[in-house]
Amino acid sequence: MTAQPTQTGKIIISVDAMGGDSGPGVVVAGIAKSAKKNPEVGFLLHGPKDVLSKLVSKRRVLDGRVVFRDCPDVVTMQDKPSQVVRSGKNTSMWSALESVRQGEAHGAVSCGNTGALMALSMMRLRKLPGVNRPAIAILWPSRNPQGFNVMLDVGADVRADAKDLLQFALMGASYARNGMELTRPRIGLLNVGTEEHKGRAELKEAHALITDFADQANFDFVGFVEGSDIPGDKADVIVTDGFTGNVAIKTGEGTASLIGDLLREAFKYSPLSRLASVLAITSLQRLKKRIDPRRVNGGVFLGLNGTVIKSHGGADATGVSAAIKLAFTLAKSGFAEKLAARVASTAELEQDAAQSALQTK
Amino acid sequence: MTAQPTQTGKIIISVDAMGGDSGPGVVVAGIAKSAKKNPEVGFLLHGPKDVLSKLVSKRRVLDGRVVFRDCPDVVTMQDKPSQVVRSGKNTSMWSALESVRQGEAHGAVSCGNTGALMALSMMRLRKLPGVNRPAIAILWPSRNPQGFNVMLDVGADVRADAKDLLQFALMGASYARNGMELTRPRIGLLNVGTEEHKGRAELKEAHALITDFADQANFDFVGFVEGSDIPGDKADVIVTDGFTGNVAIKTGEGTASLIGDLLREAFKYSPLSRLASVLAITSLQRLKKRIDPRRVNGGVFLGLNGTVIKSHGGADATGVSAAIKLAFTLAKSGFAEKLAARVASTAELEQDAAQSALQTK
Structure with missing residues (x-):
């Protein structure tokens, strides 16, 4: 098309x-x-x-x-x-x-x-063809040199099984390559701890699938990451189900907005702090621009x-x-065409990887 | 004891x-x-x-x-x-x-x-007696007059079914009453949207259970809340499973810490902004104290x-x-004794509420 x-x-x-x-x-x-x-x-x-x-x-x-x-x-x-x-x-x-x-x-x-x-x-x-659940991917301000991390799914569906999570990893990597010019993005799988024995069963299974698949799909898999890594620099792409992802970004947004309001209040508190806010205005505007959610507005349906x-x-x-x-x-x-080609060419490999992962479990 | x-x-x-x-x-x-x-x-x-x-x-x-x-x-x-x-x-x-x-x-x-x-x-x-899954409850900086909201579970277990979520509501309400002196705490159930048709099946079931139970247990149930309400003022107690709760608080912490670092950077940027930071120091310290995670350190096992x-x-x-x-x-x-008494006295009512909710589904 x-x-x-x-x-x-x-x-x-x-x-x-x-x-x-x-x-x-x-x-x-x-x-x-x-x-x-x-x-x-x-x-x-x-x-x-x-x-x-x-x-x-x-x-x-x-x-x-x-x-x-x-x-x-x-x-x-x-x-x-x-x-x-x-x-x-x-x-x-x-x-x-x-x-x-x-x-x-x-x-x-x-x-x-x-x-x-x-x-x-x-x-x-x-x-x-080959995609079971589409996902919504967003950009989140982070400590990485590119300034943002990709996170998906943030709410297309409230569920995701191990195979869906593998596809999210593939699609997220492709998005990071085309949208952020990262040649070999690092993928992290969101969990409650970084140790391999932690978390829900589907996450352990997804960990095995993504590990097997990373090299063929030209990304690095850094394993499990935690909520604190969403704005961090351990991974460029954070993979999770749409329920967890949605709650996480809204918590982050709510927290950032609360801090912003408290900061404004703090600067209005005394004549001295009002003067300070005038002197700091360019610095504060630069900070605001850096984390302004409007500048990264847009969830991409993958x-x-x-x-x-x-x-x-x-x-x-x-x-x-x-x-x-x-x-x-x-x-x-040409992202849409590249993603389609990648998903199509890897659908078969994915099948193999899934089978071998299940066999070696 | x-x-x-x-x-x-x-x-x-x-x-x-x-x-x-x-x-x-x-x-x-x-x-x-x-x-x-x-x-x-x-x-x-x-x-x-x-x-x-x-x-x-x-x-x-x-x-x-x-x-x-x-x-x-x-x-x-x-x-x-x-x-x-x-x-x-x-x-x-x-x-x-x-x-x-x-x-x-x-x-x-x-x-x-x-x-x-x-x-x-x-x-x-x-x-x-009567508790299936214990939970870890924390305090989170919020827009509420008390300055903090209670959130649970933040990681005792990665799962919670509808009945567990009802117990979290009860225990969270009791904690808010004794730890924060709120006589009638408002309970919110964390979901990806506030509409009743949204979210996973166990959440819809928990919604029905908690609704039936709110009056007897002397709390207000405000229904579904979103991640942005964790630091908000819609509810005093946020109820969720330990997987979602753990990811949410770590995302919030990571975001707050990123903003803090960027703020410090912004204030170091120019001589003018360094001067501003000196003038604003008391205001900034007050802000820091308000959201300092060390001051609300402590997850309570309930x-x-x-x-x-x-x-x-x-x-x-x-x-x-x-x-x-x-x-x-x-x-x-005397929180431990009060909580034990409340759970014991309500275990029976809870059973009834659970049954009637299942029957009317």
Whole structure:
């Protein structure tokens, strides 16, 4: 499936303008931000055309860069995924994915309902041959030189067996290679301790499978890692099930946000500390930029025929623009095709590895 | 089981002096710190007497406050819990728990190997009647007025079924009542979303059980909460299985520590920011104190006949002293007896609630 750009020479990103917490105005502001920075990007924008065209016409930088796909319905945060799959045909989310399916766009971005987006993506784009459970991968600020670690799954599914975890390792390694230019990423398997006897049965089995597979798949397996290694420098890619991953990132986000608020409070406490905050402002802004979740906004759905990015529901223009940049980078590197090829070529090896691991247990 | 203080009128804490990362010197410094602040506390100190008595004799404040229990062996961080249970009879950890079992002390504190401490505690102190899985509860900095939330289990076991989660809710509520003086604590059940249809099957079952039980047990059940609520103000007690809880707290700790390091870096960046850090120093120290993990050091083992506190392996004197303060507070409030009474009186009700929940499913 090769994408057919509607605007010659551009990489086209299909954008669901609706369903985010802040409405389509913020999404249009986000794509304008991207358009300004990146002359190579063009957009397919999905939603009620009368609303969207007014918003777009106010942004000169979007002249000739946006093609509209008119759709009347919106998937809300309250809609159940199963409902959307049955009756969501006229929604902007459905339409945004359809453009990827038809090869009109190189990738899709949506700020909408995660469960619905995953369910629709699985139904319309289908899983890659050899993939059992797709996963959502995010970037997390870390002590590594690249500044971020990849973590997956963070919520596509609440379960993952040993074979799923092996596939997450493969897909995460491929993402790290293409999205972060790490030639030989280090993979860690999340557990409650680093000793091999620790943790649940499926983790011990996954440990054996991934060990057997690391060399063929061109990554290093560092074994079990702990929650403290998610922002650490022991591994570049953290593999876990979607329940644990989701709780972990939300705990990290909540903790970071609490510290940020307490820090602001601390700087307001006295005239001296207010003066200090003025003097430190550039340093603090640099720190904020380094760990700002908006700048790494975007969960990538891995394991589908096509690239889908889930932007945070509460993303502002900077957040939307970051998600679009990620979609662009992955499209430009041919990530979807490379991942498909890797999963296909390794599906057989994987079968062998799984069998031999089970035999030697 | 009523504790028999060896020093008249004092609350006696049994302290395992060995097995921490920093050796017995730090433990003795910690108990000295506690002794100085709190005239009501006395100690039973377990470890090689020749080493310990030298350390204690250097601290005038400990004169007449410490009774030694000489034991030659130490449980190391590498020892497997099963080994320690079989052959750990001469270790300081075993001896520290034995003092609680014999009623010589009101509670035990150890900085040693968590798995071994839990296994030994279960074997020597036994589970409370009606408790299936004991849990480790910690305090986590939060936006609530009390400054902290209780979270359990953070690693006693990697599994928990619906009935275990109900017991965690009960035990967590009791801990919040006695340790934090909250008369009607709000309990949240950790999940990947707050909607009732989300998450794993055992969580939906636990949701029903805890709902049925909240009123009888005198707590409010706020339903499902997410990782971001662990440091939040929606609930006072966060209930989860030991795998998820362990990953969550380590992720939070790792993220906080990364932010702290980046903040220090930011303040070193330029002469202006160095000046700012000097001006802001009191504010920053207040912030640090507010979220300093050493000040809430101590995982409480809940569900046993006796109070056992696991201090962080890398705890310094401040950390050890915080763990002792927690043991003292709980002993003084008669927590162990109250928890036992609550679990016993509710075990029957619990059975009924479980059955009716299963019937109405």
